[in-house]
Amino acid sequence: MPLDRFLRSLIAWQSAGDPPVPDRFLTVEQARERYRASVSRPHREDGLPPTAVTAVDQTIGTADGASIRCRVYTPASDERRVITYLHGGGWVLGDLDTHDGACRILAATLGAVVVSADYRRPPEFPYPTPLRDAVAAARWTARSFPGRDHVIAGDSAGAGLSLGVAFDARDTGDLPLAALLLMYPPVDPSLRIASASEHAEGYLLTVADMVWSYEMYVPDPRHRGDPAVDLLNADLRGLPATVLATAEFDPLHDEGVRLAERLDASGVSVCEIPGPGLVHGYFLMQDMVPAAAACSRLVLEKLHAVLRSLSAPRAT
Template sequence: MTIPGDLPVPVRLYRLGDEPRPLIVYVHGGGFVFGDLDSHDRTCRRLALHAKAVVLAVDYRRAPENPAPAAVDDVVRVLDWVMTKQKELGAVNEPPALAGDSAGGLIAIVAANRMVEAGIPLKALLLICPNADLTLSQPSVQQNSSGWGLDKAELSWFVDQWVPDMNTGKLSRFSPLHMEFGPLPTTVIATAEHDPLHDEGQSLARRLRASGIDARLVPNSGLVHGYLSLDTVSPAAAEAGTGLMKSFGSVLREA
């Protein structure tokens, strides 16, 4: 599908059956510079299946050709469209939830904050191994700086592409640990032990709780960054991912 507008946004819809289900708008990872609807196709299929939800994946614009806030703008545009054109997705329950992994997790929470500050509700958030501190100053970035599938040098390059010429003003807009939050909904944050972003996820959960937000941390020992897409090669990753998706489905129904 394509969300219409001056800058159309490609999306892909996943649903199992015709009965009403919760809607999850999904924002893929990829260091702000790569990834697309195909790279996360399996993840979105699993999420729709295990969370018993309708999933709408967003093919947002990427850096360096389109630095921040282009990706956030695209996700907000999709959410705005969903609010008024939801019937075109079939039977879904209102309001939508928002999910994202890695860089997609950062994009998702920044977009969610923009929505709730505008008075537009969301049902819940799911952030898997999210980027949360664009200064890359959390201890785990150094402790897991290489050898775990995502290196500190790569992270630094990704951030430079998405937010070139970083300054305090940009941090307050695009780096969750430096932002002020509106009334975000229940937020589930999953971390992995051997992830350079591990401490960013933990710190984000604490920051949200301090703001009065229901933030639920799901730690995963022994796993690495991007474990959600490693289900075909790692039984531990498959079990953790499936369990996370099922539990988020429960969160949507309790919300």
């Protein structure tokens, strides 16, 4: 399918002016500020009623005695679900505000309390601190909202962290999870698959961007092979039902497809939702790109169906 016409216009508009300076040539704070400016739309709910979701900031203790913020979104409707959400932004750039609108949509659409975790970010806090914070947030969520179907969800870097949380939950056995929602996850730190993609550059996210992000997140090459980093080659058995979204014009598309294949081969119930004509990060573009909104609705409808099937009475 061709690149979506709205995205094509956006990319052409960017290319017509001075080429944007890549994040790797900016200071980290400059890169963060540019990312916030490009994706933050404070309190937008993309057509939802103004009272559909309320949000309150909380503080969570971490395993090393520090604390992180989280934002708890409570929908007007309640389906007895709770979602720990881990934001994207290459591990380095995103925060609670950049993904505020996406979390409001998630809460309202699924009737779920959403706990968005502001994990500590590299380069100040490289791996494994962001992952440990994500695990701490998931455990806080489970304690704070018992008796609900618990989903771990994330986009981009947050989707990679979500898989790491799921590994911890499986291996410890004390954090029951109902499902995973993974939006275009990075799972191959070698970037060999992404580098071979015909969409390696020219579609907002580039392989060079991912090189920079991995260097920030896992600066010690000895850890690039850890299962929580080299997710594509990790043991995927025993994970919960997974909804995995990919985007056609994304350097990470092919590794996402391979992850879905590996999950299936490992006995995990997985549904891959393709994003025809879309680019990496489309979940944050729902107010600008109609096709992104439509595909995002499809992803959430599939997750809703998965959760309903888990709670449906079984025939005896």
